[in-house]
Amino acid sequence: MEQKLTHVIKNLFDVDMTVVLTRPEPQFGDWATNAALQLAGRVGKNPREIAELIADSLRESREFSEVSVAGPGFINIRLGDGTLLAALDEVARTDMSRVYAVEYSCPNAFKELHTGHLYQTIVGDILARLIETTGNTVHRTSFGGDVGLHVAKCLWGMVATLDGESPEKLSQVEETPFARARWISECYVKGAGAYEESDETKAVIDELNKTIYAFHTDDIHDTPLAQMYWTTRQWSFDYFDAFYDLLRVDHMRYIPESETMPIGMSVVREQLEKGNLKESEGAIVFEGDESKHLHTRVFVTGRGLPTYETKDIGVIWLEKEAYDFDRRVLLTGNDQQEYMRVVFAAAETFRPELTDTMTHLTNGTVRFGDGGKMSSRLGNVTRAIDVFDTVREKVRELVQDEALIDTVTLGAIKYVFAKYKLGGDIAFDINETVSLAGNSGPYIQYAHARARSVMAKSDKAPEMTERYALDAGERELVRKLGEYSDAVLRATTDLSSHHICNYLFELAQEFNRFYEKTRVIGSEHEAQRLWLVGRYADTLRDGLGLLGIEAPTSM
């Protein structure tokens, strides 16, 4: 389409321009362009005049059933039914064939996943899939701390809880990944409290912190404390996997801090020698550039300990080594935006080939609705599992089939996180999330199931030919179906899933309008209409699939 218009314009006015086509209101046509208005200045003619010339030229083609000029000079184009139907099979996806590292979720070991992780895991999973569908290779990674003060507090809490450095007593803890994570979390709370309360304990925990580092640097596995550490560390990893299974998302490679730290440290030593890092007040820092609004950040503290900057550099190096990525996409909370700018700037200084290969996306925080009854019951929920369980309880009231409860629960949760543009805070209203009405996951799932059920009721074979004359309702539906690839393209180029949600919802509404006034089964056009219903159901299924949401055939 665009090319055809570009060609026409070139012929008429000898001007090269990229024509932008938009989807206007149905009353205007299937496509519209304001090219004539843009040309007016360059050609020195009245825009309506230009538009008429272009329109005349387009009218010669059989593809268009109607070309009109409206308003100040818009060209509205209506396609012939055959062309409209044929366009459904045109896929506007580009094969990029690049290698991507996509990093998201990033929970710390020895802690439970909270709401932010839930949001980020789901969004990250969708982003990775979107990148993959455009023909790229994707390596999913997640990065978190398995060493550090939070681990020391936790380990101290374990010792206190078990009344000694007794790894054998760990068998007292209930043997499921979630129960173990819960227990570890309780130990952390105990340790964190003790750390604040007494200076003596604080000193002990600080010492413990060093001991834990030594478990890695000196490869210590046999002391009772080391056994406790390595065992519960593995519990943490098992818990992450269990959670990702529960969410039915792809697993990512978990890269623990202990692994990136030595890499980061060696980069720091190397860059200190090259002069890219400087010593300042006893610390090793990357000096910011005022003109670029980059602030100075510490890479190694005055006490010789690496900061997260160093560990993050380590992750980048490790991923580059492991995957030789062409591009790297990182998803974090938006509080890390400025911090990451500095890390990226440092990475690009150290290794210029990385310049412009890394993208940092940020997500806002999940806010819970206030005022509603359900939200007050949720209270100050921050654990991911609590959100999951609460939504599941609500779904249980509405879905009878036990086997579908998790599917619908995940449909609701994933959709509500996917439907917002990335970046802003999102309001999480429990009632709206599980509501099967409105722009929600279950609404789309239900719409799909309903369409499949209509299909199942007929014994005729769906059939469509390009010569079939569409009636008004059918035509609207076909037009909307044709916008699917646009929505996917927008989502992949913007790396934002909300375009898909908006589209799927609009499509479902369009279908419901069609279905309301059009008889399918028993109609003389049954075969063609079944074909449309099938096409519609497939589109819903594929779109939900991109969002990582299953589309059951009945519910």
Next chain:
RNA sequence: GCACCCGUAGCUCAGCGGAUUAGAGUACUUGGCUUCGAACCAAGUGGUCGCAAGUUCGAAUCUUGCCGGGUGUACCA
């Protein structure tokens, strides 16, 4: 102080490579199921797109300045 993000209907949000009459959901009002799944559909109420200038034939969209909210700003992550 400086930097970044945000400000669109009562609420939650799309739209922002300028363009035909600013859209959805929700809430509220009304109408529609003895016929394919009404978790639906139709109609209505509701907005000086934070404010003010500027660029343009044309600005929610681009520029600048304000106001308001959030976040970050050297040894935490």
